[in-house]
Amino acid sequence: MNQDFDAYLHNHRAEHLDELTTLLRFPSISTLSEHAVDVVRCAEHLAELARTIGFENIQLLQTARHPVLYADWLHAEGKPTVLVYGHYDVQPVDPLHLWETPPFEPTIRDGKIYARGASDDKGQVFMHLKSFEALMKTTGSLPVNVKLCIEGEEEIGSPNLPSVLNDHKDLFAADVLVISDTTILGPNRPSVCYGLRGLAALQVDLYGAKGDLHSGLYGGSIQNPLHAMVELLASLHDKSGVIQVKGFYDDVEAISQEEQDAFAKLAPDDAKLADSLGLPELFGEAGYTTLERQWVRPTLELNGVYGGFQGEGTKTVIPNSAHAKITCRLVPNQDPVDIQRKIQQHLKDNAPLGIRVEVTLQDTGKPYVTPFDHPTIQLASKAYAKAYGTAAAFTRMGGSIPIVEAFAGVLDIPVVLMGFGLDTENFHAPNEHFTLDNFDKGLRALCYYWLGLEEALQSGQAAKSE
Amino acid sequence: MNQDFDAYLHNHRAEHLDELTTLLRFPSISTLSEHAVDVVRCAEHLAELARTIGFENIQLLQTARHPVLYADWLHAEGKPTVLVYGHYDVQPVDPLHLWETPPFEPTIRDGKIYARGASDDKGQVFMHLKSFEALMKTTGSLPVNVKLCIEGEEEIGSPNLPSVLNDHKDLFAADVLVISDTTILGPNRPSVCYGLRGLAALQVDLYGAKGDLHSGLYGGSIQNPLHAMVELLASLHDKSGVIQVKGFYDDVEAISQEEQDAFAKLAPDDAKLADSLGLPELFGEAGYTTLERQWVRPTLELNGVYGGFQGEGTKTVIPNSAHAKITCRLVPNQDPVDIQRKIQQHLKDNAPLGIRVEVTLQDTGKPYVTPFDHPTIQLASKAYAKAYGTAAAFTRMGGSIPIVEAFAGVLDIPVVLMGFGLDTENFHAPNEHFTLDNFDKGLRALCYYWLGLEEALQSGQAAKSE
Known part of the structure; x- marks a missing residue:
C-alpha cells in the first residue's frame, strides 16, 4: 500500500491550513436570506478547489435556494465508486458578542482553528478534498472512483437535496456513501458512528x-x-x-441489551461532564443514562x-x-x-x-441506523486505527443528518459516518473550532480508507456468497 | 367668572397644535440610555415653553439620570397653591414596523394626533401649560399660585423623584397636586380617577x-x-x-359593596370590548368582573x-x-x-x-386611593361637567403612577387625577395617539378648575370647621 501521502500531507500542511482559512471566511449561513450570495460564492470556491485537484464534470446543481456542488473523478476502471457527501453551509453566529475572535475571521490558537463551520462541516469537507489531492499528487490517480456531493442547505434541513438526488439518480450512483459530519468520542478516541437521530x-x-x-x-x-x-x-x-x-x-424502538451494555462501557462520568459544561448537574428523561438520552431516546x-x-x-x-x-x-x-x-x-x-x-x-429528517458489522463500517474502524494508533469504538449520535436517510432511501447503498469532530468544539454555538490533531490524523484515516475500500468490498461480497 | 380663555383657546388652536407637534418630536425614551440626550433636550424645550408663558424660577433639577423641570408663578397672594405634576419621558417604540406613521413624526388624522407620548403624557402636560397661558393672556394673571414639577423618569418608575421631593420639600409645598396622566371613561364620558394600582x-x-x-x-x-x-x-x-x-x-383590601355596585353601573360589555381589541374573548382571575380585574385586583x-x-x-x-x-x-x-x-x-x-x-x-410604586368626596375631587367633577356638558363619573384605574403615592407621602396634600386620555389610545404600544376633542375640552376643564379652586378649598375648610 502506497503511503507517500503521509509525507505529502506533512510537507503541505501550512499551505493546506491557509486554504482552509480561505474557505472558512465565507459567511455561508444558509438560513439567513441576506447571506444567499455568500452561500453561492462559497460553493463556487469549493468547485474551484475540486478542479485544481483533478475533479471533472464539475456542476453547481441549482435548487430553489442554494446549489449542490457535484464533481467526479471516474478513471479507476473496474474499481468501486465512492460518493462523498458534505455541506458547505453553516449555522447563524448569534450571539456575536460571545465570540472571542470573529466567526468569519479564522484564527489558529492552541492547536485549534476557530471559525463558524471549522468543524461543522467545512473543515471535514476540506479534508476529503485534500485526502484525494494527496493520493493524486503522489500516485497520479485515485484507488477508487469518486463523486462529490457537497450541499448548501444542511443547516436548514436539506429541503432540496432529496429532489436533486431523485432527478440525478444515475449521476450520484455509487457503491458506498462516506460522510464526515460527526464526532469521535474524544481526543485520540476514534469512533465510527452507525446511527443518527x-x-x-x-x-x-x-x-x-x-x-x-x-x-x-x-x-x-x-x-x-x-x-x-x-x-x-x-x-x-x-x-x-x-x-x-x-x-x-x-x-x-426498544434498546437491545447488547447496545445497553456497549453504551455502559462508553458511559461518560456525569459529574465531570456537567462540570465541563458549567452545569450544576445533568438532567434528562427519568430512567435512562446520559448516553441513552443522547443517542437512542x-x-x-x-x-x-x-x-x-x-x-x-x-x-x-x-x-x-x-x-x-x-x-x-x-x-x-x-x-x-x-x-x-x-x-x-x-x-x-x-x-x-x-x-x-x-x-x-x-x-x-428520518432517523438512521446501519449494521455495525458491514465491511464499509469495519474498514472505517481499521482506517481510524491506523491513523490514530488506537482501536475505534462503534457509537451512535444524538444529532441529525436528515440527508443520510434520504441517501439511503434513494441510492440504496451503505452509509459510512466517518467524522473527525469533538463534541467540545461548539458546533452551532459561539467559538466553534476544529482540532488540528484530528485534521492531521483524519486526513490520513481518509487516505487509508480510500486505499482499502476495493479489498473490503470484495471480501464483503465474498462473505455474502459463502 | 372670566371665560375669555374659551375664545383665546379657540383663536390659538392651530398655533397650539403646532407647538404640541414640536414637543412630540423629541424621542425622550427614558429607559434607553442612547436617548439620554433627547430626554434632556425635551426638558429644556419645556422649560422654554414655561418661560414664555410667564413662569419664573425655572430650574432643571439634576438627578442621577434625567432632570426634573421645576417652574413657578407665585403672584396670587393669599390664594391657594397648586402643584402640577406630569412627565415628559416616553416608552420605547418597538415594534417599530407596526407604526402607521413614525412615532416621532406627529401626524394629525381623523381628529387625532399620532405620536409616542401624544397621550401619555406630553399631550396632557402641554394642556396644563396652555391652560395657564390662556388665563394669563386674557386676565394678566393666574387665579391661583402654580408650581410645575415635570419629570423625565415616570416610564422607568420615577427612581429619583422621591429624593428630589425630599430634598426640596419647601420648593414643592402646595395645597393640592393635580396630575393629568389618566383616562376618562370614553368619548364625552368624563371621569375623575380616585385610585391607582x-x-x-x-x-x-x-x-x-x-x-x-x-x-x-x-x-x-x-x-x-x-x-x-x-x-x-x-x-x-x-x-x-x-x-x-x-x-x-x-x-x-376587600372591595366594598358600594364600590362593587358603582363599578357594575360602569361595566363594559365584555364581548364588545373583546371584539374592539381583536380578542376571541376576555380572560382574567376567576370570580371577578372585568372592571374589578382592571381596577381593584x-x-x-x-x-x-x-x-x-x-x-x-x-x-x-x-x-x-x-x-x-x-x-x-x-x-x-x-x-x-x-x-x-x-x-x-x-x-x-x-x-x-x-x-x-x-x-x-x-x-x-405603592397603590393609592383618595376619598372621592374631597372638595378638590368634587371640583374636578364640576370642571369636567362644564367643559364636556355632561356629568363626570368617579372611577379607579388599573395603571400605576408610582409617584402619586410618593407625593402623598412627602407633601401630605390631596392628589387630583384629572386625565384626558382614552383607553383606546395605544399608550405604550404602536400608534399611540391623543384625541383632539379631549384636547379642546380638557383645556377648558383645566381653566374651570383653576378658576374654581380657591372657592372649593374655602368651602372644604368651612365644612371641616363646621
Missing part, C-alpha cells in the same frame, strides 16, 4: 389583541400571550423531563422563545404575540411527520383561552 | 451551560434553560388566572420572555440562558417590596433542576 421542527405563534396593550389598563382582564405560551410550552414535558405529547413514544427541545419587551429596564406592556421554535430529535422507528402532527394536536388541544394558536410544520 | 417589577434570568450547545448532541441530557423558564413562569398562575405566589393576595404580568434563536427558519441550539420581565399591578394594602420578595421566593422555591436562577428586583 432524526429531526422534526415546528414553529408556534400565539396571537392576542390587535396590538400591544398597556399592562396597567388591561392587565388582569385579558389573556397575555406570554402567559399562554409558557403554560402551553410547559405542558410539553413533565418535571422529570418525560415528553407529554400523546403517542410521542409509541413507535420508539427522542427529545423535544425549545430552541427559541420570544415575545414582548427585551430591552434595558422595564416596559409595562402586554405584547400581542408570543413565539416559540421547537425541534425534536427522533429515533427508529419514529416518523417525523407523524411526530409533527402529534405535537400540533397537543398544542391545539392545550391552547389556553383568549388567544389564537398557529403551528407551522417545518423541517423533518 | 401600584407596581412591582422583577427580572428573572436563568443560566445553563457555559455556552450555547447543539440540540442534537446534548438534547435530552441537560436542562434546557427555556424548558426551565416556561415551567417556572407557568407556575406563577393557575389555568383560571389566579396567581399562585404564596401570600400574594394576603394584604389585598392585583396582577402579575409577563412583559417580555426571551432566549435562544429568534431569526428566520430553525436553529438546533440549546441556548445557555433564558430571560423574563415581570411587572405586578398592586392594590391597597399590598406593599410592593413585600410582593417582590414573595415572588423572588416563589421563583427560588420552584427552580427546576440543572440551571441557575437569578432574580433582580426592579421598580416599585
